[in-house]
Amino acid sequence: KRSLSALIASLALTGAAAQAANPLFSDVLTADPAAMVHDGTVYLYTGHDEAPDNKTFYQMNKWLVFSSTDMVNWESHGSHMNVKDFKWAKGDAWAAHTVEKDGKFYFYTTVRHATINGFAIGVGVSDSPTGPFKDALGKALVTNDMTTDIDIDWDDLDPAVYIDDDGQAYMFWGNSQAYYAKLEDNMIELDGPIHKIDIPDFTEALHVHKHGEYYYLTYATGFPEKTSYSMSKSVTGPWEHKGLLNELAGNSNTNHQTIIDFKGNSYFIYHNGSHIPDGGSFRRSVCIDDLHYNADGTIKRIVMTSE
Numbered sequence: 001k002r003s004l005s006a007l008i009a010s011l012a013l014t015g016a017a018a019q020a021a022n023p024l025f026s027d028v029l030t031a032d033p034a035a036m037v038h039d040g041t042v043y044l045y046t047g048h049d050e051a052p053d054n055k056t057f058y059q060m061n062k063w064l065v066f067s068s069t070d071m072v073n074w075e076s077h078g079s080h081m082n083v084k085d086f087k088w089a090k091g092d093a094w095a096a097h098t099v100e101k102d103g104k105f106y107f108y109t110t111v112r113h114a115t116i117n118g119f120a121i122g123v124g125v126s127d128s129p130t131g132p133f134k135d136a137l138g139k140a141l142v143t144n145d146m147t148t149d150i151d152i153d154w155d156d157l158d159p160a161v162y163i164d165d166d167g168q169a170y171m172f173w174g175n176s177q178a179y180y181a182k183l184e185d186n187m188i189e190l191d192g193p194i195h196k197i198d199i200p201d202f203t204e205a206l207h208v209h210k211h212g213e214y215y216y217l218t219y220a221t222g223f224p225e226k227t228s229y230s231m232s233k234s235v236t237g238p239w240e241h242k243g244l245l246n247e248l249a250g251n252s253n254t255n256h257q258t259i260i261d262f263k264g265n266s267y268f269i270y271h272n273g274s275h276i277p278d279g280g281s282f283r284r285s286v287c288i289d290d291l292h293y294n295a296d297g298t299i300k301r302i303v304m305t306s307e
């Protein structure tokens with residue numbers, strides 16, 4: 001491994017964005033990253049893999065939050081929410097996403113519902129980006145019985161929220177079938193119907209961001225997962241498919257991304273199974289790599305780095 005100072009010096013020479021070595025944290029397992037830029041700081045929300053090995057399945061009970069003002073030095077703020085904070089859920093602190101509106105922070109997350117079959121989406125709320133967050137609704141925002149036209153119980157997961165330039169918030173989510181719906185001004189109710197999005201080879205991990213005049217819908221494709229993306233001039237589509245953005249993330253069958261612009265650079269944040277000595281599909285680690293746009297708005301393939 002290169003030392004951090006050597007890494008920063010070499011990045012300065014090549015003109016690349018300075019960032020910490022991958023994987024980001026060696027002392028804790030992190031998965032399903034979602035980043036929010038707020039007041040000159042990046043807040044990184046992650047899940048926490050607790051499976052003892054890579055043969056069983058996910059064991060995830062709480063979420064973690066970290067912050068940085070330079071993408072190199074990261075401060076841990078511990079756990080901002082536990083799946084037990086959602087009294088109506090029975091476990092599975094899976095992928096989540098945070099946004100800010102009018103000084104409040106909303107944490108949209110996947111959990112397994114205790115009484116309605118399948119996954120569901122809950123909302124936490126806090127006055128601080130680092131929490132603690134509390135259950136905003138006392139019930140799920142979306143449950144599996146609200147999207148009954150697809151006969152699987154895991155299609156209501158991986159929420160990602162995007163607030164458009166006019167202040168209207170949209171929530172995207174799904175597995176196998178992609179969905180979106182408007183959110184009410186209060187951010188904790190759906191405003192109108194649930195729409196389907198048809199994108200090729202969609203698996204999960206929808207994420208929406210805007211750069212310049214384009215909206216980008218990125219998502220996990222296939223299994224083991226790569227990352228694909230589509231572009232549009234509107235947050236509600238139609239989406240034009242642009243192909244692969246990232247290859248298989250080393251040693252992990254999932255590849256869950258979030259994309260931000262921060263202090264003049266763009267970043268692709270994802271997870272892989274590179275944790276030493278026992279990383280893998282159920283023991284994942286968040287990584288960060290540079291993301292570059294072409295002049296026509298398309299995105300260059302991500303070059304994953306492992307040191």
Ligand code: FUB
Pocket residue numbers: 031032047058094095110157158204205254255256
């Ligand atoms: O972490 C559990 C699940 O794995 C997430 O909800 C998916 O996006 C995949 O990363």
